[in-house]
Amino acid sequence: MSDVDPSKKVADRYLRREVLGEGTYGVVYKAIDTKTGQTVAIKKIRLGKQKEGVNFTALREIKLLKELKDPNIIELTDAFPHKGNLHLVFEFMETDLEAVIRDRNIFLSPADIKSYLQMTLKGLAICHKKWVLHRDMKPNNLLIGPNGQLKLADFGLARIFGSPERRFTHQVFARWYRAPELLFGTKQYGSGVDVWAAACIFAELLLRRPFLQGSSDIDQLGKIFAAFGTPTTSQWPDIVYLPDYVEYQYVPAPPLRSLFPMASDDALDLLSKMFTYDPKVRISVQQALEHRYFSSVPLPTDPEKLPRPAPKKEPKVPDFNPHEGPTVLSPPRKSRRVMPGRDGFEGIALQGDKDDNNVGDNTGKNDPASTSIDFSIFGLQPPNRPTINSADRSHLKRKLDLEFQQPE
Numbered sequence: 200m201s202d203v204d205p206s207k208k209v210a211d212r213y214l215r216r217e218v219l220g221e222g223t224y225g226v227v228y229k230a231i232d233t234k235t236g237q238t239v240a241i242k243k244i245r246l247g248k249q250k251e252g253v254n255f256t257a258l259r260e261i262k263l264l265k266e267l268k269d270p271n272i273i274e275l276t277d278a279f280p281h282k283g284n285l286h287l288v289f290e291f292m293e294t295d296l297e298a299v300i301r302d303r304n305i306f307l308s309p310a311d312i313k314s315y316l317q318m319t320l321k322g323l324a325i326c327h328k329k330w331v332l333h334r335d336m337k338p339n340n341l342l343i344g345p346n347g348q349l350k351l352a353d354f355g356l357a358r359i360f361g362s363p364e365r366r367f368t369h370q371v372f373a374r375w376y377r378a379p380e381l382l383f384g385t386k387q388y389g390s391g392v393d394v395w396a397a398a399c400i401f402a403e404l405l406l407r408r409p410f411l412q413g414s415s416d417i418d419q420l421g422k423i424f425a426a427f428g429t430p431t432t433s434q435w436p437d438i439v440y441l442p443d444y445v446e447y448q449y450v451p452a453p454p455l456r457s458l459f460p461m462a463s464d465d466a467l468d469l470l471s472k473m474f475t476y477d478p479k480v481r482i483s484v485q486q487a488l489e490h491r492y493f494s495s496v497p498l499p500t501d502p503e504k505l506p507r508p509a510p511k512k513e514p515k516v517p518d519f520n521p522h523e524g525p526t527v528l529s530p531p532r533k534s535r536r537v538m539p540g541r542d543g544f545e546g547i548a549l550q551g552d553k554d555d556n557n558v559g560d561n562t563g564k565n566d567p568a569s570t571s572i573d574f575s576i577f578g579l580q581p582p583n584r585p586t587i588n589s590a591d592r593s594h595l596k597r598k599l600d601l602e603f604q605q606p607e
């Protein structure tokens with residue numbers, strides 16, 4: 200047993216460094232895990248004014264993500280509440296696929312493209328096996344580590360925190376990866392939405408630019424129809440039952456080869472199966488991985504040999520020594536971000552709390568989340584004030600056991 204006071208475990212654990220960026224769910228910081236000396240990325244998710252903090256469904260999902268360990272899925276190493284925010288701690292990744300695709304100094308060979316797509320599909324396959332959908336696949340959610348391994352990030356967050364609303368200009372690009380059934384307003388969708396998005400990423404790797412760049416949902420459908428022809432009821436019988444379905448003027452499909460002149464026949468065959476209109480007929484991720492595209496020459500490049508952007512220059516900060524006290528750095532400039540009011544997560548998120556260099560003091564003070572979460576039963580970092588009584592706990596545990604057995 201460790202002689203460290205468990206209530207201080209989180210308190211002194213993460214030392215915040217610079218802001219890495221901001222996404223749909225909040226700001227992401229680089230930080231040092233003082234326990235291991237490792238660099239980590241911490242996603243700070245504002246819980247809004249919800250008195251009860253994170254709901255149990257969210258916790259169950261977070262536990263599920265924590266258990267999803269795979270070389271092609273970003274590892275969630277820790278989760279804890281702090282000052283009304285939920286902090287998710289991930290392994291730190293150097294770059295992402297969007298940076299690779301946009302970097303004009305990088306030449307991507309057919310074998311490199313195959314390797315990046317294979318890693319994407321391998322990560323997706325594991326998640327689909329565990330009944331988790333991504334729902335927000337795009338190149339900047341595919342992170343790349345120092346050994347060239349591509350890992351899926353932001354998995355399951357849509358289900359935990361609600362589907363991202365694309366109110367902010369930096370998020371509208373996600374539309375380009377949306378499957379037609381989503382654009383037609385379906386509420387009942389499955390793993391096919393991730394296959395469609397993966398196909399868009401495959402196309403983007405081939406073209407080195409986003410393939411279907413719609414400026415609105417209608418325009419997105421227009422771009423899809425222009426590429427693959429207007430779907431007919433013989434191709435997609437259920438299309439007429441979709442909530443936002445309206446009949447479009449028929450346009451025929453141009454030959455796929457004319458859109459991807461440089462792609463191999465195998466690549467085009469896989470692409471057309473991933474871009475199948477009817478989600479019931481669309482190839483699954485597992486079937487895609489078994490497609491001859493991956494076993495024919497050229498074989499996928501070894502991840503370590505994949506071209507990647509030159510590493511960004513690190514800001515000058517003293518090296519961290521786990522045996523010395525943490526060096527306190529200035530917090531980043533305070534910035535504000537309006538969070539969409541949905542699924543109970545609302546309000547204005549303040550980023551860069553003034554006294555927040557050490558992330559997670561674990562005192563539970565001013566921390567609405569810590570009043571309601573028993574993290575310990577989920578195998579996460581415990582807050583120091585669990586308030587679930589034992590009757591609630593066993594009821595909840597029974598409920599979770601049941602839910603785990605029933606894929607949604």
Ligand SMILES: Nc1ncnc2c1ncn2[C@@H]1O[C@H](COP(=O)(O)OP(=O)(O)OP(=O)(O)O)[C@@H](O)[C@H]1O
Nearest residue numbers: 219220221222223224227240289290291292339370
């Ligand atoms: N594990 C990580 N390692 C290194 N950088 C990360 C990590 N996770 C996220 N980032 C960076 O933090 C920034 C914000 O990421 P986040 O995933 O929150 O949003 P996003 O992917 O940019 O947008 P969206 O939320 O709309 O998908 C991005 O620049 C991203 O590259």
